Amino acid sequence: MATVRSRLGRPRDELGDPLSLTAWLVRHDLPPAAEPDPADVREFQALREAAYRLLADVTEGRAPAGADVELVNQCAAHTPPAVSLAVEEDGGVRRAQAHPTPAQALGLVARDLVDLVGGPLRGRLHQCEAEVCGTFFVDTSRAGRRRWCSSATCGNRARVAAHRDRAARP
Numbered sequence: 177m178a179t180v181r182s183r184l185g186r187p188r189d190e191l192g193d194p195l196s197l198t199a200w201l202v203r204h205d206l207p208p209a210a211e212p213d214p215a216d217v218r219e220f221q222a223l224r225e226a227a228y229r230l231l232a233d234v235t236e237g238r239a240p241a242g243a244d245v246e247l248v249n250q251c252a253a254h255t256p257p258a259v260s261l262a263v264e265e266d267g268g269v270r271r272a273q274a275h276p277t278p279a280q281a282l283g284l285v286a287r288d289l290v291d292l293v294g295g296p297l298r299g300r301l302h303q304c305e306a307e308v309c310g311t312f313f314v315d316t317s318r319a320g321r322r323r324w325c326s327s328a329t330c331g332n333r334a335r336v337a338a339h340r341d342r343a344a345r346p
């Protein structure tokens with residue numbers, strides 16, 4: 177969901193074409209077996225938008241739309257990529273790098289979402305309070321009172337704005 181920046185302001189899509197989808201998959205340790213095509217991009221975007229609406233509903237205490245739940249479930253039904261062990265030259269064993277197809281990668285993302293929304297972290301989900309951000313985050317702080325997706329960016333901007341408002345008051 178964070179692949180749309182400034183969602184509530186002037187949105188910028190970081191998953192807009194096959195090349196940026198590939199880069200995103202590589203960054204998330206899911207280098208694809210085959211180059212995604214425009215249809216794959218549309219599927220990832222559709223899942224992302226359904227996930228956004230679903231989280232907005234869940235965090236506001238509303239029942240999610242049936243179509244969004246259905247889309248997430250359809251994506252999560254994709255068979256995940258096989259996992260395997262690889263033995264290194266020195267005899268060490270590690271998990272081999274998976275190269276999922278775009279559909280398998282979509283399935284993994286959807287499964288994560290199912291675990292997130294259907295699991296114990298649901299109560300820790302929040303939307304960033306910064307005006308234009310819209311990012312959802314999991315608040316892992318002990319007090320559970322985090323307001324921004326990032327204290328360094330959105331939190332800092334909000335503090336600067338609050339300071340400016342106070343300074344401007346006569």
Ligand SMILES: [Zn+2]
Nearest residue numbers: 304309325330
């Ligand atoms: Zn934010």
